[in-house]
Amino acid sequence: MNAKQLMSYVDQPETHQKIVGDYDGGYALGVTENPPAFLLRVEPEDVSHFPTAVDIHGVKVPVVVKGSFVRPVPIDRGTQAISPD
Amino acid sequence: MGVSYQSCEDVLDTAVNELFDSDPQIQAVGIARHQQAFGFKAVKNAAKIVPASAMAGAAKKPLKAIKKVPVTIDTVSSDIEAHFQVPHIQAASFIPERSQTTPLVCGLQIQNVDDDDRQRKAGALGQGLIIIGTLGCFVKLADGSNAILSNNHVLAGENRGIKGKDRILHPGSLTFSSAQQAATLTDFVALKPSPNNARPAKGNVVFNAVDAAVAALTASVAFSQTYLPSRHQVAPHGTGTPKVGDKVFKIGRTTGLTHGTITAIGTVVGPIPYDPGNCWFNQQFEIVGDNGTMFSDHGDSGSAILSTTGEVVGLLYAGNGTQTYACPIQAVLSALNCTLL
Known part of the structure; x- marks a missing residue:
C-alpha cells in the first residue's frame, strides 16, 4: 500500500482502534514513506504496547512508533511585553 | 563600544558558557549589533521560576563584557517550555520581522x-x-x-x-x-x-x-509578496503539495528563517488546547527542524511554509518545540475561497 492509499485510512476510526486502542493521551498519527508506513507519536516513553504493524484490508502496514511526544499547542500563545505608547 | 563580528565569533563559545552559567533565567545568547559594531546579546526570561539552589550559583551582577566584548541582556516575560531542544541560533534581537517595515512583506x-x-x-x-x-x-x-x-x-x-x-x-x-x-x-x-x-x-x-x-x-498599505530583502529567500509563488522528505523553510517573527523536512503527511493530531476547547485536526502535515534545530516557536503561527523553490505548501499553526504542524495550503485556500497572489 503506498502513502497516498494510506492517507485515505489514516483518519478512519477503525485505523485508530487498531493502532492506539484505548490510549487516551495526546498523539499524532500520520503517514510516512521509505517504506510507506503509519507514523505514530505518543506521550509515553515506553511504546512497547503499541503495535509495529496493522492489518488494513488484508495488507500488513508497518507502524513506526515514537514515544515522548509532547502535545502541540497553538504557537501564538507567546505574548510580547511592550512599553506603553 | 562594540567590536568586530569576528572578535565576537572568536569567543562566542566562552560567552555562551559564561552567560548561561551566570544566570539560570537566560534563554538565548548570540551576536548582535552593538552601537556601530557588534557585541553579545542574551535574552533572559524574567518570568522563569528558578530554584533557589540554582540562583545561589548565579552571578551577583549581570555580566557587562566577556573577553572585552560588550554584553547586553534583554529581559522578556514570554512562556518557556521544558521541551526546547536547544536555544535557537538566532537571539531575539536578530529577527527583523518584528520591526515596522514598509511595504508589508511575508513573515512580519x-x-x-x-x-x-x-x-x-x-x-x-x-x-x-x-x-x-x-x-x-x-x-x-x-x-x-x-x-x-x-x-x-x-x-x-x-x-x-x-x-x-x-x-x-x-x-x-x-x-x-x-x-x-x-x-x-x-x-x-x-x-x-x-x-x-x-x-x-x-x-x-x-x-x-x-x-x-x-x-x-487597508487600501493605502503597500505590500509585496516577498520576504525582507535581507533574508535573500525566494518569494512565495504558486502552491505545492507537501510530500514526505521534502525540504521546506519558513520565516516567522520569533525564530526567523528556519529549515526543516516534512516527516509525515495526512496526519491526525490532537488534542490541541484552544480557548474554545480541545481541537483535533486531520490531513495535516508534520515538519521537523533540520540538524536538531527548532523549526518554529511561539509567535511563528501563521507563517507560510515553502518548498525550497518557493511554492507555498502549508500554513504553520502548532508545535511542541520538536514537531511543527501545518495545514496544507490547498485546504486553506479552498476553505477561505481565496487564491494566492
Whole structure:
C-alpha cells in the first residue's frame, strides 16, 4: 500500500482502534514513506504496547512508533511585553 | 563600544558558557549589533521560576563584557517550555520581522489589536502584553480584494474575532495606532472543539481541516509578496503539495528563517488546547527542524511554509518545540475561497 492509499485510512476510526486502542493521551498519527508506513507519536516513553504493524484490508502496514511526544499547542500563545505608547 | 563580528565569533563559545552559567533565567545568547559594531546579546526570561539552589550559583551582577566584548541582556516575560531542544541560533534581537517595515512583506509580526483589547479588559491578557503572530502571505479574496493570510488564532482570536471590525496591526501595539494598521479581519474558519473524552478511535472527534483566517489589506498599505530583502529567500509563488522528505523553510517573527523536512503527511493530531476547547485536526502535515534545530516557536503561527523553490505548501499553526504542524495550503485556500497572489 503506498502513502497516498494510506492517507485515505489514516483518519478512519477503525485505523485508530487498531493502532492506539484505548490510549487516551495526546498523539499524532500520520503517514510516512521509505517504506510507506503509519507514523505514530505518543506521550509515553515506553511504546512497547503499541503495535509495529496493522492489518488494513488484508495488507500488513508497518507502524513506526515514537514515544515522548509532547502535545502541540497553538504557537501564538507567546505574548510580547511592550512599553506603553 | 562594540567590536568586530569576528572578535565576537572568536569567543562566542566562552560567552555562551559564561552567560548561561551566570544566570539560570537566560534563554538565548548570540551576536548582535552593538552601537556601530557588534557585541553579545542574551535574552533572559524574567518570568522563569528558578530554584533557589540554582540562583545561589548565579552571578551577583549581570555580566557587562566577556573577553572585552560588550554584553547586553534583554529581559522578556514570554512562556518557556521544558521541551526546547536547544536555544535557537538566532537571539531575539536578530529577527527583523518584528520591526515596522514598509511595504508589508511575508513573515512580519502582526497583531489583532481589538481582540487583545477585549482580552485585556476581560482579564485574560496581562497589562503591557500583546498577542502576536506572523503574516503568512498575501491572497486575493473572492471579491477581488487583497488580504493577509494567517491563522484564525492569530487574526481572529480563536473564534472571538469580529469580521469587518477587528483591526490588524504590524508590528503591534498596546493601543490602536493608525500608523500600524495593516488590515481588517475579513473571514475565518471557525475552530471546532471536540468533547474532552473524544478520541478518533471512538469516532466522536470533530476534525478541523485548517486553522486559518484572512484580513483585507487597508487600501493605502503597500505590500509585496516577498520576504525582507535581507533574508535573500525566494518569494512565495504558486502552491505545492507537501510530500514526505521534502525540504521546506519558513520565516516567522520569533525564530526567523528556519529549515526543516516534512516527516509525515495526512496526519491526525490532537488534542490541541484552544480557548474554545480541545481541537483535533486531520490531513495535516508534520515538519521537523533540520540538524536538531527548532523549526518554529511561539509567535511563528501563521507563517507560510515553502518548498525550497518557493511554492507555498502549508500554513504553520502548532508545535511542541520538536514537531511543527501545518495545514496544507490547498485546504486553506479552498476553505477561505481565496487564491494566492
